[in-house]
Amino acid sequence: MASKVIHALYTDDDVLMDAVKQVRAEHYHIEEVYTPFPVHGLDKAMGLAPTKLAITAFMYGCVGLTVAITMMNYIMIEDWPQDIGGKPSFSYLENMPAFVPIMFELTVFFAAHLMVITFYMRSKLWPFKEAENPDVRTTDDHFLMEVDAGHHDVDTMTSFLSNTGAVEIKVIDKQEDNH
Amino acid sequence: MYTLSSKLRLFSIILVVIGALGLTYGFLSAPSTIEDVKEMAAHDAHGGGHGDAKATSGDHANESHGKDDAHGGDEHYEHLLHQLQNKPWAALYIAAFFFFMISLGVLAFYAIQFAAQAGWSPVLFRVMEAITAYLVPGGIIFFVILALSGFHINHLFVWADESKVIGDKLLEGKASWLNSWWFIVRAAIFLGGWFLYRHFAIKYSRKQDEDPTGNKWYKKSFKIAAAFLVFFIYTESMASWDWIMSFDPHWFSTLFGWYVFASLFVSGITTIALITIYLKSKGYMEFVNNSHIHDLAKFMFGISIFWTYLWFSQFMLIWYSNIPEEVTYFITRIEDYKLPFFGMVVMNFVFPLLVLMNSDYKRVNWFVVMAGIIILCGHYVDIFNMVMPATVGESWFIGISEISAVLLFLGLFLFIVFKALTKAPLLAKGNPYIEESKHFHY
Numbered sequence: 001m002a003s004k005v006i007h008a009l010y011t012d013d014d015v016l017m018d019a020v021k022q023v024r025a026e027h028y029h030i031e032e033v034y035t036p037f038p039v040h041g042l043d044k045a046m047g048l049a050p051t052k053l054a055i056t057a058f059m060y061g062c063v064g065l066t067v068a069i070t071m072m073n074y075i076m077i078e079d080w081p082q083d084i085g086g087k088p089s090f091s092y093l094e095n096m097p098a099f100v101p102i103m104f105e106l107t108v109f110f111a112a113h114l115m116v117i118t119f120y121m122r123s124k125l126w127p128f129k130e131a132e133n134p135d136v137r138t139t140d141d142h143f144l145m146e147v148d149a150g151h152h153d154v155d156t157m158t159s160f161l162s163n164t165g166a167v168e169i170k171v172i173d174k175q176e177d178n179h
Numbered sequence: 180m181y182t183l184s185s186k187l188r189l190f191s192i193i194l195v196v197i198g199a200l201g202l203t204y205g206f207l208s209a210p211s212t213i214e215d216v217k218e219m220a221a222h223d224a225h226g227g228g229h230g231d232a233k234a235t236s237g238d239h240a241n242e243s244h245g246k247d248d249a250h251g252g253d254e255h256y257e258h259l260l261h262q263l264q265n266k267p268w269a270a271l272y273i274a275a276f277f278f279f280m281i282s283l284g285v286l287a288f289y290a291i292q293f294a295a296q297a298g299w300s301p302v303l304f305r306v307m308e309a310i311t312a313y314l315v316p317g318g319i320i321f322f323v324i325l326a327l328s329g330f331h332i333n334h335l336f337v338w339a340d341e342s343k344v345i346g347d348k349l350l351e352g353k354a355s356w357l358n359s360w361w362f363i364v365r366a367a368i369f370l371g372g373w374f375l376y377r378h379f380a381i382k383y384s385r386k387q388d389e390d391p392t393g394n395k396w397y398k399k400s401f402k403i404a405a406a407f408l409v410f411f412i413y414t415e416s417m418a419s420w421d422w423i424m425s426f427d428p429h430w431f432s433t434l435f436g437w438y439v440f441a442s443l444f445v446s447g448i449t450t451i452a453l454i455t456i457y458l459k460s461k462g463y464m465e466f467v468n469n470s471h472i473h474d475l476a477k478f479m480f481g482i483s484i485f486w487t488y489l490w491f492s493q494f495m496l497i498w499y500s501n502i503p504e505e506v507t508y509f510i511t512r513i514e515d516y517k518l519p520f521f522g523m524v525v526m527n528f529v530f531p532l533l534v535l536m537n538s539d540y541k542r543v544n545w546f547v548v549m550a551g552i553i554i555l556c557g558h559y560v561d562i563f564n565m566v567m568p569a570t571v572g573e574s575w576f577i578g579i580s581e582i583s584a585v586l587l588f589l590g591l592f593l594f595i596v597f598k599a600l601t602k603a604p605l606l607a608k609g610n611p612y613i614e615e616s617k618h619f620h621y
Binding site: 041054058085086087097098100101 | 491494495498499500501536537538620
């Protein structure tokens with residue numbers, strides 16, 4: 001089923017923020033906003049649910065810490081205990097200060113890398129992926145708001161959007177399976 | 180304009196009075212002769228235990244007595260006598276330094292805001308300025324205590340006792356730096372420089388409010404802030420060697436200046452957050468929003484981690500290399516100060532880490548207050564651990580002297596800081612970034 005969407009382009013992030021708030025106040029549905037750089041507070045203005053990435057980062061950090069402890073315990077205590085600087089490796093706890101840097105580093109390593117990978121998967125990004133943004137200018141200096149026309153009157157919406165400061169407005173017939 | 184409520188005034192005066200009484204009691208109840216100590220030891224059930232511990236670990240408890248390995252009966256009691264006589268002095272020293280370092284930390288934070296031309300913080304400037312008001316009276320009191328210790332009126336500094344320096348190779352080598360006069364002249368230079376910056380920073384800030392055209396005064400504030408920060412990081416480092424590290428003059432740590440800096444910085448930032456939240460709860464500072472609190476809490480979190488990093492870096496290298504003259508510092512602390520030594524790591528690291536990790540909790544005022552109080556207590560214990568082992572050895576106890584000294588300086592601190600808040604409007608309206616700061620949001 002074909003549906004109509006309206007592409008409104010802006011040239012300033014402050015104007016865009018105000019426009020997003022006005023559009024939401026009118027109860028129009030914003031499908032997506034494409035911006036050349038992250039706009040602070042845009043997610044809140046659009047009413048997006050808060051990200052769960054922080055929780056995953058915490059869990060990945062815990063995994064990293066566990067890996068570090070298990071690994072160092074196997075290598076340094078169980079498999080090949082050595083007497084380093086008069087500190088024989090008989091117990092993990094007694095030698096713990098020496099392992100803290102590794103525990104810290106692996107916590108950070110796991111949290112950072114797995115979080116980035118999660119972010120890519122969640123955003124459906126992978127190598128050679130075709131760009132989804134409908135207008136190349138959104139990678140340069142334009143901001144594009146995609147508003148779902150739904151069952152609203154397209155002409156009223158267009159004039160409303162141009163009042164919010166849009167420099168260009170396009171009405172697009174969108175195939176559901178097209179993007 | 181803020182007005183000092185009579186309740187708060189009374190509260191701070193009561194704290195000062197109680198603190199002064201308690202501290203006087205602490206000084207009076209300290210034993211003055213060996214006979215007193217013997218009597219105390221006889222009444223004290225722990226007396227025997229102390230004696231046993233002394234025989235094995237006596238040489239690291241107090242540097243001054245490190246040389247006499249063979250303890251005769253009276254020598255042991257004399258040793259104990261000096262520790263007990265030091266106790267109220269050390270308690271006074273720690274509390275005086277702790278509240279002084281809070282205002283010094285805030286002064287450094289304030290200067291950084293100017294040097295970095297920060298846009299988020301100008302709404303908090305008047306709170307910071309008020310906290311630095313304690314710098315001058317607190318600094319003068321601390322200077323007097325330093326002079327008394329440096330000239331060996333009390334027995335806090337081993338190097339101040341000439342009979343102990345003679346024959347001690349390390350102390351003789353350090354005598355050109357660690358001697359009473361040069362020590363006190365240095366302290367005067369450090370404090371004088373900090374007072375001077377504080378004086379002009381406040382003056383320019385007030386002038387900028389009266390005459391904001393052209394930002395003439397703001398530019399001056401920027402310049403002196405940058406100059407002060409250079410002066411500060413050198414002098415703070417040297418001050419931390421003089422005022423704290425020299426309690427253990429045989430021992431040294433190359434990152435000690437940074438370590439003390441982390442402590443005073445996080446305590447200062449925490450105090451800014453606590454006083455701001457207090458003022459907001461009283462209906463002042465309506466221009467401060469929860470994003471400002473969030474940012475302060477982020478600093479509390481971040482600098483707590485930074486402090487832990489330095490604490491651990493200092494510990495791990497010394498623990499691993501295990502060189503006798505270095506490692507005694509930590510052996511004393513782990514054997515005799517187990518609870519405060521590890522308790523402080525929980526208070527200064529584990530607790531802020533878990534409580535302030537979540538982004539949303541940093542905007543919940545009571546969470547920030549709770550974490551802040553624990554952090555402040557934790558850094559008091561941190562200073563306690565730096566000073567006490569070398570001055571009172573295993574005779575430490577957080578008792579009447581220690582609590583009274585804290586109450587005394589807390590009362591003074593509150594009185595001076597809140598009095599200073601009434602001197603100027605709570606919003607630095609002339610600051611060029613004030614509008615940005617008011618609209619700051621995360």
